[in-house]
Amino acid sequence: MSMALAQKLAAETAAAVAAGQNLQDVLARIRAAHPDLSAQENGALQDIAYGSQRYLGSLKFMLGKLLNKPIDNQELESLLITALYQLHYTRNAPHAVVNEAVEAVGRIGRGQYRSFANAVLRRFLHERDKLASWCKADDVAKYNLPRWWLAYLQNHYPKHWHNIAAALQSHPPMTLRVNRRHGNAESYLAKLAAAGIEARALDDYAVTLAEAVPVGSLPGFSDGLVSVQDFGAQQAAYLLQPQNDERILDACAAPGGKTGHILEMADCGMTALDIDAGRLKRVADNLSRLGFQTASLAAADARDLASWYDGRQFDAVLADVPCTASGVVRRNPDIKWLRRPTDAAKTARQQEGLLDALWTTVKPGGRMLFATCSLFTEENSLQLQRFLARHADASCSDPQTLLPTPSQDGFFYALIRKRP
Known part of the structure; x- marks a missing residue:
């Protein structure tokens, strides 16, 4: 070499x-x-x-x-x-x-x-x-971490900043989501053991490897038995709670990990939307590998409803909106040095129009999961407060901030319900 x-x-x-x-x-x-x-x-x-x-x-x-x-x-x-x-x-x-x-x-x-x-x-x-x-x-x-970033964590997470900072400079784990249509963590751990790959279960359908391996080495990967997905990212589908026969929109869907997880959990009508046609192909490839051929894929700006929306409202929408990605710097360490103190406020302004547009596509009695992979409150809890203030028909009882740990990246989730 x-x-x-x-x-x-x-x-x-x-x-x-x-x-x-x-x-x-x-x-x-x-x-x-x-x-x-x-x-x-x-x-x-x-x-x-x-x-x-x-x-x-x-x-x-x-x-x-x-x-x-x-x-x-x-x-x-x-x-x-x-x-x-x-x-x-x-x-x-x-x-x-x-x-x-x-x-x-x-x-x-x-x-x-x-x-x-x-x-x-x-x-x-x-x-x-x-x-x-x-x-x-x-x-x-x-x-x-940059000095301004450390000051932000100390100010907004005074009890946890030290652990967050330590987690953000560690190597990310390789975590897998077992396709529940083909098995569970216990059955897949047996396959890994037979292949000489050390791993442990995180829940009934998630396992984390002791050391990362090429995906081609994972038993049944090409057959859709398992996908690579961070444990924190796996929580999105559980919070959305997809049900059979529902119409569900995954906005900003690429690369398709959450889309596939939703389809593993329910026989639903899925629309996957992303502004980038090239990235949308990754969604198609992932769904094909998992054996899901019925999802509808559209390359469009979610805010431009006329370009993709047919007027039929959805039971559930996953709004995994663009953000600074400050919760996933273990996987993208350059983010630490590329971001600036004003960036979270800028992306928060971009999020507003996207969330407002997507809200119109949620049927009365339906729900929208507002999701980011950020630790910055401007993009998370403060954004949620502003959204609820703008929409009298919206309510959210239990927003969740998942802090980075050895087992997961950092995420924010808020399940927003629309009044019937």
């Missing part, structure tokens, strides 16, 4: 995120431009790219301690950050990491940074323990 290539491409992702780009999008472009990457190179690229974002607070802190003045070359800084990640958080051979990083740095400009990079990385190896101990005294380095 070419460590040099994986390291170089990962540094490109770090520079792109620093410039404000989404990590998933950047990785997709890089892989499209390098179709010959081996499985090992792809795996190394993924690990370094995501790990460098997960621990960016501590990495930048330690790098800063090794410098006399800040680096003004983003390509150089990104190569050093990704090298420090490999040296501190992986088992890669230190001499190989340093050598490859120095070679890559040597190709910047006229090679004037080569000796500098070599000195910085070798000094890090000598002082690593001391630098790591200093991280504990700096909150950004300790929790790998």
